Amino acid sequence: MNWAPLTGLMHRDYKYVSLPEAELYDLAGDRLEKQNLFLRKNIVAREMDKRLAAFVAGHSQRGDARRSLSAGDKEQLQALGYISTFSSQAATVLDPKKGVLIDARLKDVSQLIGRKQTAAAEAELQRLLMENPGLKMPHVYNLRYKIALLKRDPGGALNSLRQAIEDFPDVENFKQTLALALYDMKLYDKAEKRCREILAANPRNTRAVILLGEIREKQGRQVEAAEHYARARDIEPQNVSLRIKYAELLITLKRYEQAVTEYNQLLENEEAAGQPELLLKVALLNTRYGSMADAEQMLARAVAIKPAGKFFFNYALVLARNGRLDQALAAMETVLERHASELTPEQRRVAEKALAAWR
Numbered sequence: 001m002n003w004a005p006l007t008g009l010m011h012r013d014y015k016y017v018s019l020p021e022a023e024l025y026d027l028a029g030d031r032l033e034k035q036n037l038f039l040r041k042n043i044v045a046r047e048m049d050k051r052l053a054a055f056v057a058g059h060s061q062r063g064d065a066r067r068s069l070s071a072g073d074k075e076q077l078q079a080l081g082y083i084s085t086f087s088s089q090a091a092t093v094l095d096p097k098k099g100v101l102i103d104a105r106l107k108d109v110s111q112l113i114g115r116k117q118t119a120a121a122e123a124e125l126q127r128l129l130m131e132n133p134g135l136k137m138p139h140v141y142n143l144r145y146k147i148a149l150l151k152r153d154p155g156g157a158l159n160s161l162r163q164a165i166e167d168f169p170d171v172e173n174f175k176q177t178l179a180l181a182l183y184d185m186k187l188y189d190k191a192e193k194r195c196r197e198i199l200a201a202n203p204r205n206t207r208a209v210i211l212l213g214e215i216r217e218k219q220g221r222q223v224e225a226a227e228h229y230a231r232a233r234d235i236e237p238q239n240v241s242l243r244i245k246y247a248e249l250l251i252t253l254k255r256y257e258q259a260v261t262e263y264n265q266l267l268e269n270e271e272a273a274g275q276p277e278l279l280l281k282v283a284l285l286n287t288r289y290g291s292m293a294d295a296e297q298m299l300a301r302a303v304a305i306k307p308a309g310k311f312f313f314n315y316a317l318v319l320a321r322n323g324r325l326d327q328a329l330a331a332m333e334t335v336l337e338r339h340a341s342e343l344t345p346e347q348r349r350v351a352e353k354a355l356a357a358w359r
Contacts, residue, residue, distance in 0.1 A: 001103070002137050002168070004093040007082045009052040016048035020095040022085040024048065049084055056082040094135070102132060106139045113143065118150040138168055145177070154185060172198065176207050188215045206236040210245075222253055240272050251285075260290035267298065276302040276311060283314065292322050309335055309342030313351060320358065329358045 008017040013028040024038040024045045038045050083089050094102075105128050112121035125143055129135055141164035148156035161178040168174060179194035192215050198208040213228030229246035236242065243266045250259035263282040266272045273279070279302040286295035299315035312335040319328035332355045340348060 001096075001099055001139075002094065003096045003099040004083055006096055007052065007056065009048060009055060011048060011051060014044060014048060016045060016052060018049055018052055018083070018085045019097070020085070020091065020093060021097060022049075046086065049086055053082065053084055094137075099137075102128065102135070102137070103139065106137070106143065109143050110139075110146075113146050113150065116150060118147060121150075122147050136167055138164065138171055138174075141167070141174065154181075157181060172202065172205065176205070176211075179208065179211055183211060183215060186218075188218060191215060204235050206232045206239065206242070209235065210242060213245075217249070222249060225249060226253060238269060240266065240269055243269075243272075244278070256285070256289040260285050264290065264294060273301065274305065276306040276308075279305075280311060280314060283318065287318060287321070292318065296322055296324075303331075307339075309339030310347070312339060313343060313347055316351075317354065320354065325358055329355070332358070 004019050006017070006019065008015065008023075010016075010027075013026055015023075015025045015027055015033065017023040022038045022045060023033075023036050024041060025033040025035070026037060026041075027033075083093060105124070109121050109125050109128070112118075112124065121143070125140070125147070129140070141160055144160040145157050145164075148154075148160055158178065158181060161174055161181065164171070164174040165178065175194060175198050179191050179198065182188075182191035182194060192212060195208040195212050195215075198205050202208075209228055209232040213225040213232065216222070216225035216228060226246065226249050229242065229249060232242055233239070233246055243262060247259045247262040247266065250256075250262060260282070263278075263285060267279070267282060279298045283295040283298035283302070286292065286298070296315075296318050299311060299318055302311045303315050312331050316328045316331035316335060319325075319331060332351055335343065335351055336348075336355065340351075343351065
């Protein structure tokens with residue numbers, strides 16, 4: 001949020017919080033912390049501030065100096081970037097007490113954007129920025145970007161993202177959004193450059209790897225696209241939409257057996273296994289390039305989830321091919337008795353012919 005780090009210390013009866021608008025409470029007589037004594041007991045506050053600074057510095061050191069805290073605890077303390085209330089730097093950051101109020105107003109702007117009330121959103125954002133000169137919060141840049149998109153101002157949208165990256169170089173989301181925006185504008189070389197920059201800092205950024213694959217697809221370089229999707233899948237194996245995208249590309253490349261393997265592994269995922277349309281698709285692929293037993297199991301699952309005509313129809317055909325004629329006959333009778341209207345004319349013809357033969 002780019003707010004001042006929230007760092008505090010309790011010592012004896014006092015609780016001190018180091019912020020641009022610092023807080024000091026005497027817990028012995030004010031357990032609910034209603035009376036801020038920072039101005040009235042400034043000497044105590046300064047002593048507490050020095051004690052806090054020493055504590056943070058001591059526990060941020062690596063090594064065996066303080067064994068009471070884990071390495072993770074030390075890293076968290078170090079990441080706080082402690083800022084003393086009495087330092088000149090305190091005046092350059094936003095106190096969270098003000099930050100939460102500003103954030104609430106930014107959420108109101110976001111709701112206006114969601115309702116496509118562009119002019120109102122832009123006016124409210126501008127008013128907030130005038131009331132808080134020098135305000136720098138990541139959400140402000142996101143809102144500027146979205147407003148520019150609503151105004152059909154791609155140049156302004158890109159400028160908002162570039163400024164955000166300059167002011168918040170460690171926020172990966174801005175870089176991802178810029179790469180995606182460049183991709184949408186068909187500026188594939190520039191989008192790829194941004195993806196490479198993201199991956200140089202974070203090789204496991206799945207979104208950047210996927211976008212490289214999508215760029216290669218647009219460039220007609222499907223083999224390279226498949227390599228990128230495979231890499232992304234290895235990083236994020238539970239990403240269902242990614243694995244479907246990869247399997248679809250394998251089919252385009254006529255790597256049918258590989259596609260079947262990919263789909264079969266995908267169906268081990270509970271979310272994917274609950275999609276009857278996907279089960280049907282993978283079952284039909286298995287009938288041609290994989291296992292008929294697997295195809296039967298998938299269609300049985302699809303019928304159980306959604307007892308519709310096309311699922312029963314294909315289930316009956318697979319049962320017959322697997323030599324289960326009694327079950328096939330019952331399934332096809334169900335199709336024609338309950339779901340005939342859901343079939344195409346060709347499927348009805350095949351169903352009636354199959355039923356006559358099996359009887």
